[in-house]
Amino acid sequence: MRYVIIGGSAAAISAIEAIRSIDRESQIELFSDEATPLFSRVLLPYYIAEELSKPLLNFRSSDFFEQNKITSHLGVRIKEISSESNTVTAENGEAYPFDKLLLATGGNPIIPPIQGIQKEGISTLKTMADAEKIYQWKGKRAVVIGAGSVGVESCISLRKRGMEVTLLEQLGHVLPTVFDEEAASMIQKRIEDLGIKTVTGEKAIQFSGNGHVESVVTESREIKCEMVVLAVGVKPAIELAKKVGIEIGSLEGIKVNAEMMTNVQDIYSAGDVAETFDITRESSWINAIWPCAVEQGRVAGLNMAGKKTLYIGSFRRNSIGNFIGVPAISMGLTRAETCSTCEAGESFQEIKRRTKDAYKKLIIKKGRLAGVILVGQTQKAGLYQILLKKQIDVSEYIPVLMSRNLNFMDILPLIRRNADRFTETEYKEIMDTGL
Amino acid sequence: MKILVVDKNKCTGCHQCELWCGTEIASVSKELYQAIREEPHPIPRVYVEGKDFALQCRHCEEAPCIEACPNGTMRRDPETGLVYVNEPTCIACWMCVMVCPFGIINPSASMKVAIKCDRCRHMGYPICAEVCPTQAIKLEERKDYRTKAF
Missing domain, CATH: 3.30.70 (Alpha-Beta Plaits)
Incomplete structure (x- = not known):
């Protein structure tokens, strides 16, 4: 068997580990356009903040390729895939045959069509090269456009380096896809306490400056700056897939089945590029987050190595940790309205509790958790996560789930009752407690 | 084990x-x-x-905390199979806390590391x-x- 993996981040590495858990010997070739291997993209803001040096950005040890007998082609871009000859062709023209191919090409940062965007001192933050460039920038004032996870962490990293930072978000509040307004306001307060200026509900319409950026212009103000980080999101890198006729979903991601295979036999896809079934939305979605990439990579890898495994489906999960300084975790849907698939008349509840520094919200759909937001007290977040992931009926357990003392013992009866929703290993693990 | x-x-x-x-x-x-x-x-x-x-900690065979950890801080000892936190590299992002089905990982605000049984x-x-x-x-x-x- 010859495996070819395109991509070198979470989904790719996870797939390799899965393949190697079954097949120790077959040839695996990995192609990544990043010259630096095995670093964690989500940690780039930590690098800019000088909190982590380069070696500490790695999520696997530097001998990973050697240990797993991987032939790695780093800094090598694949320009073409042929599904007839089952080969991939690198930019230098060399062709490599495969029996099973994984497309873990991730996402490309979105470059919004704003006048003056090509000016110097404006960058996205996706690659190691981007991080190094931003790290080297000289100047005192920065604007970060987009208050998603990358945007918020970027502005904190620049602030930690002593810069004057403005965070600009066109939607109504920070982290608009991660938190609801209430939770976001608690986090926004923390961001502002760090000395970052936040501007929400305003759109950048122009970058001014002569060659180098000098300011960001919105409808109502001009913000002087020497640097701009663009963090308005990523879109799946589907160029290769499109050319070979792989089916693209309505959200512009690569469509995969439950085995993570595309519509082309022997070509699989996983991670930020893949469009999968979202169990909270009950529809196709792109959940471009680390845990989903790892899970999908594993399922793809197992199937590629011949062990039939089905993906349970994806759902969004985000944790705001110490870097921002407010413990907050959010999963699934953030607000009832986003549940567009919910038919009229279906029971649909939002249950909230807010105290001074803590906030908890559950979104219940058809008796099952469709979204959870926790700010402050987060240690038991994993209990909600497993109930949501397994779509267990919790309608009789709402007071328990809203309780301050929720613990594993409380949800055990629910898990037992729904044993059939767990894999053998998962269930064994739970029963091993001695209960 | x-x-x-x-x-x-x-x-x-x-x-x-x-x-x-x-x-x-x-x-x-x-x-x-x-x-x-x-x-x-x-x-x-x-x-x-x-x-x-x-x-x-149950030291799960399929450990969600290891999968969620973005920098390999949560790892498995290859000899014993035990799952442990390599505390010096923990960045306190609490991804492990978010996915532990037992809720036994403590996001220690004071220590700034994830704390769990090894x-x-x-x-x-x-x-x-x-x-x-x-x-x-x-x-x-x-x-x-x-x-x-x-």
Whole structure:
């Protein structure tokens, strides 16, 4: 068997580990356009903040390729895939045959069509090269456009380096896809306490400056700056897939089945590029987050190595940790309205509790958790996560789930009752407690 | 591999396991009378859940915490199979906390690391099992519960 993996981040590495858990010997070739291997993209803001040096950005040890007998082609871009000859062709023209191919090409940062965007001192933050460039920038004032996870962490990293930072978000509040307004306001307060200026509900319409950026212009103000980080999101890198006729979903991601295979036999896809079934939305979605990439990579890898495994489906999960300084975790849907698939008349509840520094919200759909937001007290977040992931009926357990003392013992009866929703290993693990 | 198993009938909810885990593993002083007054307060790796059930990390075979960790801080000891936090590299992002189905990873705000049981991997015998007065906590070989009817 010859495996070819395109991509070198979470989904790719996870797939390799899965393949190697079954097949120790077959040839695996990995192609990544990043010259630096095995670093964690989500940690780039930590690098800019000088909190982590380069070696500490790695999520696997530097001998990973050697240990797993991987032939790695780093800094090598694949320009073409042929599904007839089952080969991939690198930019230098060399062709490599495969029996099973994984497309873990991730996402490309979105470059919004704003006048003056090509000016110097404006960058996205996706690659190691981007991080190094931003790290080297000289100047005192920065604007970060987009208050998603990358945007918020970027502005904190620049602030930690002593810069004057403005965070600009066109939607109504920070982290608009991660938190609801209430939770976001608690986090926004923390961001502002760090000395970052936040501007929400305003759109950048122009970058001014002569060659180098000098300011960001919105409808109502001009913000002087020497640097701009663009963090308005990523879109799946589907160029290769499109050319070979792989089916693209309505959200512009690569469509995969439950085995993570595309519509082309022997070509699989996983991670930020893949469009999968979202169990909270009950529809196709792109959940471009680390845990989903790892899970999908594993399922793809197992199937590629011949062990039939089905993906349970994806759902969004985000944790705001110490870097921002407010413990907050959010999963699934953030607000009832986003549940567009919910038919009229279906029971649909939002249950909230807010105290001074803590906030908890559950979104219940058809008796099952469709979204959870926790700010402050987060240690038991994993209990909600497993109930949501397994779509267990919790309608009789709402007071328990809203309780301050929720613990594993409380949800055990629910898990037992729904044993059939767990894999053998998962269930064994739970029963091993001695209960 | 061997894991810690609790006999619910024998657990009296006395919290001795928490007390001694906190002292022996988490405290700086290692003396109970001092540990109790230490700041930051030592965090035990075992929790008496409800009234009477001691729970600590299960060292899952398919460990969601390892999968969620973005920089390989949560790892498995290849020799023993035990899952542990490599504390010096922990960035306190709490991704592991978010996915632990048992809720036994403590996001320590004061220590800025994820804290959980490593089954006393550097010691001869887990402290919680050693101090349990009724021997409710025992070290046993992992069983296959799926064969049982439930």
